[in-house]
Amino acid sequence: MRETVKLFFATDLHGSTRCFRKFVNAGRFFEADILIMGGDMCGKALVPVVEAASGQFEFKLAGTAQSVEKEDLAHLSETLVDQGYYPYITTPDELRSLQGDPAAVSALFSRLMVERAAEWVQLASERLRDSGIVCFLSPGNDDEFAIDDVLAGAEPVVVNPDGRIVELPLGWSMISVGYSNRTPWNTPREVDDAELGAMINGLVESTSPDLRHTIFNFHLPPAGTAIDQAPKLDETLKPVVKGGHAQWTDAGSRAVREAIERYQPQLSLHGHIHESRGAIKLGKTLCVNPGSEYGEGVLRGALFQLDRKSLRSHLLTMG
Amino acid sequence: MTEANSRIGDTSTALGDSGIFVRNATGLVRNLSTLDGFVVGFGQLNVLLGLTEAFAFALVLFPGASLTPAFAIAAGTLLFFALVYAMLTAAMPRSGGDYVWVSRLITPSVGFAVNFYITFVVLAWAALNATLIPSWFLPPLLNVFGLQSWVPHVESKTGELVIGSVLVLLYTGVLIYGLRKMVRVMVWMFWFVTAGTILWFVLLLINNHADFASALQTHWGASPGSVISAAKKAGFGTASADHAKNSFYAVIFGITGFLGFQMTSYFAGEIKGGRRGGSRAIMLAWALGVVGFLVGCVLLYHTYGNDFLSSATYLNSSAPTQYHLPLQPVLPALALLLTGNKLVQALLGLTFLFTMLWIIPTSFVFASRNMFAWSFDRVMPSWLSNMHGRTHSPVNVAVVSGVVTELLLLATIYTSFWGYLVNLTGVLAVCFLLVSIAAIVFPFRRKDIFEKAPAWVQRRIGTVPLICVVGVVSGLLWILVGYIAWTTPSIGGAVTWSSMLSSTGAFLIAFPIYWVARWYHKQRGLKLGMAFAEIPPE
Numbered sequence: 001m002r003e004t005v006k007l008f009f010a011t012d013l014h015g016s017t018r019c020f021r022k023f024v025n026a027g028r029f030f031e032a033d034i035l036i037m038g039g040d041m042c043g044k045a046l047v048p049v050v051e052a053a054s055g056q057f058e059f060k061l062a063g064t065a066q067s068v069e070k071e072d073l074a075h076l077s078e079t080l081v082d083q084g085y086y087p088y089i090t091t092p093d094e095l096r097s098l099q100g101d102p103a104a105v106s107a108l109f110s111r112l113m114v115e116r117a118a119e120w121v122q123l124a125s126e127r128l129r130d131s132g133i134v135c136f137l138s139p140g141n142d143d144e145f146a147i148d149d150v151l152a153g154a155e156p157v158v159v160n161p162d163g164r165i166v167e168l169p170l171g172w173s174m175i176s177v178g179y180s181n182r183t184p185w186n187t188p189r190e191v192d193d194a195e196l197g198a199m200i201n202g203l204v205e206s207t208s209p210d211l212r213h214t215i216f217n218f219h220l221p222p223a224g225t226a227i228d229q230a231p232k233l234d235e236t237l238k239p240v241v242k243g244g245h246a247q248w249t250d251a252g253s254r255a256v257r258e259a260i261e262r263y264q265p266q267l268s269l270h271g272h273i274h275e276s277r278g279a280i281k282l283g284k285t286l287c288v289n290p291g292s293e294y295g296e297g298v299l300r301g302a303l304f305q306l307d308r309k310s311l312r313s314h315l316l317t318m319g
Numbered sequence: 320m321t322e323a324n325s326r327i328g329d330t331s332t333a334l335g336d337s338g339i340f341v342r343n344a345t346g347l348v349r350n351l352s353t354l355d356g357f358v359v360g361f362g363q364l365n366v367l368l369g370l371t372e373a374f375a376f377a378l379v380l381f382p383g384a385s386l387t388p389a390f391a392i393a394a395g396t397l398l399f400f401a402l403v404y405a406m407l408t409a410a411m412p413r414s415g416g417d418y419v420w421v422s423r424l425i426t427p428s429v430g431f432a433v434n435f436y437i438t439f440v441v442l443a444w445a446a447l448n449a450t451l452i453p454s455w456f457l458p459p460l461l462n463v464f465g466l467q468s469w470v471p472h473v474e475s476k477t478g479e480l481v482i483g484s485v486l487v488l489l490y491t492g493v494l495i496y497g498l499r500k501m502v503r504v505m506v507w508m509f510w511f512v513t514a515g516t517i518l519w520f521v522l523l524l525i526n527n528h529a530d531f532a533s534a535l536q537t538h539w540g541a542s543p544g545s546v547i548s549a550a551k552k553a554g555f556g557t558a559s560a561d562h563a564k565n566s567f568y569a570v571i572f573g574i575t576g577f578l579g580f581q582m583t584s585y586f587a588g589e590i591k592g593g594r595r596g597g598s599r600a601i602m603l604a605w606a607l608g609v610v611g612f613l614v615g616c617v618l619l620y621h622t623y624g625n626d627f628l629s630s631a632t633y634l635n636s637s638a639p640t641q642y643h644l645p646l647q648p649v650l651p652a653l654a655l656l657l658t659g660n661k662l663v664q665a666l667l668g669l670t671f672l673f674t675m676l677w678i679i680p681t682s683f684v685f686a687s688r689n690m691f692a693w694s695f696d697r698v699m700p701s702w703l704s705n706m707h708g709r710t711h712s713p714v715n716v717a718v719v720s721g722v723v724t725e726l727l728l729l730a731t732i733y734t735s736f737w738g739y740l741v742n743l744t745g746v747l748a749v750c751f752l753l754v755s756i757a758a759i760v761f762p763f764r765r766k767d768i769f770e771k772a773p774a775w776v777q778r779r780i781g782t783v784p785l786i787c788v789v790g791v792v793s794g795l796l797w798i799l800v801g802y803i804a805w806t807t808p809s810i811g812g813a814v815t816w817s818s819m820l821s822s823t824g825a826f827l828i829a830f831p832i833y834w835v836a837r838w839y840h841k842q843r844g845l846k847l848g849m850a851f852a853e854i855p856p857e
Contacts, residue, residue, distance in 0.1 A: 021857065029852075030849065045340065
């Protein structure tokens with residue numbers, strides 16, 4: 001009879017297909033039974049790769065103009081996709097048109113995000129089918145709602161656990177909330193912190209889980225901890241350096257913290273703040289944010305071992 | 320959360336200079352500039368403190384050494400080390416620095432040992448700095464304010480213990496109750512020190528040796544000639560061959576003065592164009608450090624003269640009964656002789672004092688950050704990273720840092736810790752050799768990351784990756800530094816089994832700590848070595 005279950009958690013891959021492949025492979029690599037993605041699957045930037053009159057394909061990255069031959073296009077695309085970008089092969093005319101049409105850019109982003117999400121879901125479904133590994137892909141505040149339809153069609157191997165309670169082996173369950181509180185970027189899934197608290201409390205109260213055996217999967221980390229520290233920004237969103245030191249500030253959620261302190265689950269999973277990798281205790285709750293290094297194709301994650309009664313051990317990874 | 324290489328804007332943002340479209344997503348911030356990154360690295364490098372300590376320690380241990388060539392050789396040596404950090408930062412801007420690089424590219428136990436030892440050195444240096452305040456930095460200020468009679472008490476072992484302990488307690492408290500509350504004071508001190516350093520350089524420039532000789536006679540009742548001849552009578556050698564040899568050995572102190580410029584690598588992910596900006600910030604800090612130290616050396620010799628500095632230091636350390644000047648011949652004290660104006664003297668005195676008060680808490684912050692990482696990686700107990708329930712501050716890490724620093728303070732004052740501990744530089748050389756080796760193996764051990772690094776990091780000389788060449792040169796230079804440190808008795812006393820153990824202990828003990836943690840977690844079903852293992856991406 002099975003006495004332990006292994007769970008692997010990663011978050012904030014932001015479109016990096018290399019990291020997603022690692023995420024899916026982590027199941028067999030770590031002998032995990034459950035994979036959980038904590039949100040922010042979608043990438044942030046679209047790189048136009050423009051076919052020039054010379055026949056070369058030109059693009060700019062980090063402000064530097066570069067070009068490749070047609071035969072190197074596939075390799076370039078793979079490199080950009082692995083780093084989380086959306087490469088878009090286009091013409092000078094279409095690019096000019098896009099520059100003056102925000103709605104068209106927005107639609108293009110949505111299309112590419114959905115396509116990338118669909119590729120990922122297909123990859124996970126193919127690799128994990130018949131493996132016994134369940135994969136939870138939970139959206140975060142940066143994820144467009146359009147990807148929810150993609151996630152919805154992939155059960156039972158790939159499950160979107162957002163906004164509900166899902167059952168896990170050995171009598172455990174998980175409650176997920178991918179929303180964040182307000183950010184300066186007006187992202188797709190954000191609400192006031194009080195509303196976030198109401199969402200969490202409503203979910204907990206309505207499902208009445210056995211809190212000793214419940215895992216919280218909230219994209220936002222609890223405020224005022226070692227796992228929610230982000231660079232302090234000035235009014236122009238530039239990080240602040242004062243007196244020779246970069247300044248840091250709390251960027252998590254008070255509501256999440258209050259919920260953890262009130263309900264005291266054994267384990268609470270978080271992301272959102274890439275810089276604040278860590279595992280801390282809030283009362284009896286172990287709160288974990290594995291951080292993110294997706295731009296380098298490195299998958300940061302956290303491995304947990306649970307038995308019927310408790311969380312036995314955990315390990316932060318950076319593979 | 321922070322996204323390098325991008326810019327603010329919604330999807331309506333035109334391409335502009337960035338060449339990409341960005342959408343509304345968290346963390347698309349305007350990044351730190353290269354200049355901001357440079358300020359952090361250059362602040363840690365700290366020219367004022369580097370010169371003060373190099374002139375004090377090197378001239379005691381290597382009489383007659385000239386520090387201008389020593390700093391020049393150190394700068395050349397560290398150029399390759401700076402390149403190692405710049406290239407690894409460019410390839411892995413978000414990894415957080417040498418701990419992760421060595422763990423990822425060599426093996427986690429070695430990465431932990433390197434980081435454990437560097438943390439030990441940083442705290443040991445904080446303890447040393449805390450004792451230097453009463454002995455070097457407060458007496459000149461007391462002199463300015465007419466409190467000369469206090470100097471013997473402040474300089475005594477009891478004075479060092481009381482003042483050093485108060486500082487350790489103060490900074491432990493600051494860490495517990497919130498470093499952010501100290502930010503305004505730290506910022507104020509930083510700019511005060513920056514302005515004061517410029518003032519000091521200007522005064523050194525406009526005062527020639529005759530001006531200094533006159534001031535020495537007027538205020539301290541001695542001439543440079545009398546000090547030089549007293550030193551000769553006391554046995555100070557004049558053989559130029561010895562001085563040349565000693566100048567070479569003094570490179571050790573040039574190197575310790577320089578270290579810190581690489582600190583930018585710890586937060587390179589926040590710098591504009593993360594990969595490029597972080598590397599540029601490191602190289603800029605190194606380059607400006609070269610200018611600062613070399614100009615400083617030239618100005619100091621221009622005003623005080625090598626003979627006077629070497630002779631006064633020799634007398635004070637080797638024949639104290641023959642030393643009759645009212646203050647020790649350290650740079651904070653000698654700065655008072657650059658002007659007769661009491662207000663300017665006070666400003667100079669405060670500049671030197673504030674540079675110490677600014678640098679010590681940065682050691683605490685650095686150590687606490689590393690201890691958090693060890694705890695998160697399960698090498699150290701989880702409770703170490705617990706935060707205080709009410710203040711949300713890292714109370715356990717703060718207390719551990721404070722206790723360790725206080726113990727090191729006691730060792731510094733009441734034992735021959737610093738004289739006997741062969742020298743931290745010798746073991747640091749081993750640590751930095753390992754970082755260089757990490758650079759050498761990088762293209763082979765993590766080909767995936769290497770091939771996605773910026774083009775300049777992937778550059779090759781023939782078929783050999785440039786980073787391997789840079790790593791080899793850097794490694795060879797650290798072997799040379801280590802060799803000098805380990806085989807030069809005057810740096811740290813005789814090389815004996817006990818001195819070898821005391822100097823290497825803090826490095827070697829890291830391995831059993833790691834292995835015990837690995838065994839402990841293995842019993843609970845987790846393999847610690849998996850923390851850095853790459854998951855196949857195919």
